[in-house]
Amino acid sequence: MINIQLPITEQEIRKLKIGDEVLITGIMVTARDAAHKFLIDEEPEEYKEILRDTFIYHCGPVVKKDDAGNWEFVAAGPTTSIREEPYEATIIKNYSVKGVIGKGGMGDKTLAALKEHGAVYLHAIGGLATILAESVVKVTNVTMLDELGVPEAFWEIDVKDFPAVVTMDSHGNSLHKTVKASSDEKMKELLSRE
Amino acid sequence: MTIQINKPELKDKIVELIRLTSTDLPQDIIEALEKARDVEDKDSRAQNVFTMILQNIERSKTKSTPICQDTGTNIYYVHYPVGVSTIEITKLIEEATVEATEKAYLRPNTVDSLTGKNTGNNIGTLAPYIHFEEWEKEEIEIKLMLKGGGCENVSGQYKLPDTKLGAGRDLNGVYKIIIDAVNNAQGLGCAPGIIGVGIGGDRTTSMITAKEQLFRKLPDSNDNPELNTLENKLVKNLNELGIGPMGFGGKTTVLGVKMGHLHRLPASFFVSIAYMCWAHRRKTLTLKNGNYEFI
Numbered sequence: 001m002i003n004i005q006l007p008i009t010e011q012e013i014r015k016l017k018i019g020d021e022v023l024i025t026g027i028m029v030t031a032r033d034a035a036h037k038f039l040i041d042e043e044p045e046e047y048k049e050i051l052r053d054t055f056i057y058h059c060g061p062v063v064k065k066d067d068a069g070n071w072e073f074v075a076a077g078p079t080t081s082i083r084e085e086p087y088e089a090t091i092i093k094n095y096s097v098k099g100v101i102g103k104g105g106m107g108d109k110t111l112a113a114l115k116e117h118g119a120v121y122l123h124a125i126g127g128l129a130t131i132l133a134e135s136v137v138k139v140t141n142v143t144m145l146d147e148l149g150v151p152e153a154f155w156e157i158d159v160k161d162f163p164a165v166v167t168m169d170s171h172g173n174s175l176h177k178t179v180k181a182s183s184d185e186k187m188k189e190l191l192s193r194e
Numbered sequence: 195m196t197i198q199i200n201k202p203e204l205k206d207k208i209v210e211l212i213r214l215t216s217t218d219l220p221q222d223i224i225e226a227l228e229k230a231r232d233v234e235d236k237d238s239r240a241q242n243v244f245t246m247i248l249q250n251i252e253r254s255k256t257k258s259t260p261i262c263q264d265t266g267t268n269i270y271y272v273h274y275p276v277g278v279s280t281i282e283i284t285k286l287i288e289e290a291t292v293e294a295t296e297k298a299y300l301r302p303n304t305v306d307s308l309t310g311k312n313t314g315n316n317i318g319t320l321a322p323y324i325h326f327e328e329w330e331k332e333e334i335e336i337k338l339m340l341k342g343g344g345c346e347n348v349s350g351q352y353k354l355p356d357t358k359l360g361a362g363r364d365l366n367g368v369y370k371i372i373i374d375a376v377n378n379a380q381g382l383g384c385a386p387g388i389i390g391v392g393i394g395g396d397r398t399t400s401m402i403t404a405k406e407q408l409f410r411k412l413p414d415s416n417d418n419p420e421l422n423t424l425e426n427k428l429v430k431n432l433n434e435l436g437i438g439p440m441g442f443g444g445k446t447t448v449l450g451v452k453m454g455h456l457h458r459l460p461a462s463f464f465v466s467i468a469y470m471c472w473a474h475r476r477k478t479l480t481l482k483n484g485n486y487e488f489i
């Protein structure tokens with residue numbers, strides 16, 4: 001297990017390789033479909049501070065307010081990332097994002113951006129909603145809540161030991177490609193048996 | 195004879211049904227995940243994933259929090275005796291759904307397709323989805339399944355013959371389609387998945403049949419001997435794809451394959467794939483002789 005502290009430098013990011021199992025600590029930001037579209041359409045300056053040198057987490061959480069009126073994460077597993085493929089490379093570039101956490105990997109445009117700007121894609125475990133929510137120590141801020149709703153707002157979260165696996169690194173490698181190449185071959189073999 | 199229903203009480207039990215479905219994974223699925231963990235190499239990435247998944251399952255049950263934040267489409271199958279009003283049952287299910295959403299057992303998951311606005315309470319057109327069937331028992335049975343968007347997005351419908359796959363209009367063709375569907379899905383449906391298959395029907399009934407298969411228990415057998423053999427063969431061969439948990443690579447790619455068949459038009463041969471993620475959340479509530487039971 002590799003411990004990652006946010007905010008993070010490009011140098012630290014470039015040390016990571018596909019297959020690395022990591023534990024993430026520090027403040028990161030959730031953003032999914034509507035949030036990505038908003039960042040591209042509106043180009044809001046205030047998100048430069050919020051996103052610089054940290055990770056975006058593709059997640060639409062279940063949240064609750066505690067008795068003191070503070071937001072609490074109840075369930076927070078990842079959502080499928082490929083839907084953000086049209087936007088992610090531009091966002092990584094314009095907002096100096098150092099990593100994207102999600103599910104299922106992303107495409108070649110993002111892979112190229114990871115290499116060019118020094119960022120990685122990390123795969124969180126789908127359905128680990130309770131444990132991932134427990135790794136959120138505190139919700140430090142939320143923006144665009146009224147406009148976008150709970151699953152789509154920008155939730156800034158202070159996490160401790162959030163587990164993930166690097167599946168796309170900053171050197172052009174993708175675990176998704178290697179697993180697919182292998183299963184494609186196996187499928188050919190299975191179909192030829194019939 | 196009409197069954198007596200205490201409406202507020204039944205509503206409360208349905209809220210409990212939703213809570214259990216969302217937070218408490220069925221035993222047959224847990225056992226399959228434990229088996230999958232144990233066949234992986236010690237301390238391998240795949241084994242670590244299964245270990246964390248099983249930890250999450252236990253924490254969710256203890257804390258009464260959703261196993262997965264995508265509490266998905268709420269699919270109800272209701273069997274009811276003569277004389278029970280489906281309008282009344284629908285109202286109770288809807289009330290329970292709103293309450294369960296307020297209690298964070300469900301995420302607000304119902305988005306207007308034209309405006310993009312989330313209704314906030316999981317009530318919308320055909321949401322929750324309720325299938326009603328009258329039966330001769332003096333008993334109400336309410337089955338609930340939560341099916342998330344990730345695995346729904348890798349579900350689909352094929353037509354036979356399929357030239358690309360060299361699949362003809364026979365069980366061999368069906369077999370090839372299922373291999374293709376699971377390979378294409380990779381880890382995107384939160385593998386290892388449970389694959390519901392509908393053979394035949396029209397566009398609608400084919401997919402409904404595939405989804406209905408997901409109510410079956412994992413260790414059960416298919417009444418049709420040919421399909422039973424094929425189900426077992428598919429589990430073995432699909433695992434050879436090596437996609438593993440979340441597509442990270444591993445020895446278990448599917449936890450089960452369940453197939454149903456129905457009649458079809460001479461001109462149409464549909465094969466529907468309902469891909470369910472490993473977090474296969476399903477539970478049953480029964481009301482009989484004034485007693486409630488959760489299965």
